[in-house]
Amino acid sequence: MQTLSNIFGIHESALKLHAQRASVLASNLSNADTPNYKARDLDFAAVLRGEGDKSSMALMQTSSRHLALSGSSTEADLKYRNPFQPSLDGNTVEVPVEQSAFAQTAVRYQASLMFINRRIAGIESAITGN
């Protein structure tokens, strides 16, 4: 039986990751004219896969003095972008690429949000029985 603690499934973490990616892309866009700035992006598929196995692949803590591994994403998930046309000042931001990625992230964020909203509506109608 499905418990109420996991009713949103993957969309809960997907929402968080989309917000994170939007933040990275916004940084790229605001640094579009900063010399030597390297554009970065989140490898979304890899990070989400990591979220999925987190419960099964968690590090074992055999001693009470072991530190817990916290955080959903680390610096390692942030990859540097390969520019199509490198610029002379060492900046690798390509504004159209970043803009389209940002738009894509925004749409996916809204899609996850819609799934969550529908789920809430479904649970609500199950509770009230109407």
Place this chain on the structure above:
Amino acid sequence: MSLLNIFDVAGSGLAAQSMRLNTTASNLANADSVASDPAQAYRAREPVFAAVMRQSGMDMMAGVGDQGESVGVQVLGIVESQAPIARRYEPGNPLADGEGYVYTSNVNTIEALTNMISASRTFQSNIEVINTSRDLVLKTISMGR
């Protein structure tokens, strides 16, 4: 919450680009200014941009390890162009020196105009980012209604 960081980041971009537009306006306005000696002649100004790492206190408390995920932009300072100052023979000019020369500014008008176009494009894309994130945040707030 990372969506709220976006407002800080894009806002820093807006501030930096508006400073760039400001220096461009000043350069274009002074493109034809003259002075009576080279030290006083107007030199073109340009801001120096640098990335600034940011981490919100909320994320640190929540243990979300997004170190350096959102990177704003800052203006380190404004530098004056070192291009040579040209002199022009204008004996009738009240600012002319003893030999009848005035010293013109070293503003390159074409450079200033392309700078303006680039600044306004980046400004616009930052505005778009803010508008989109505002929509997303508002939709998230009304989740489940």
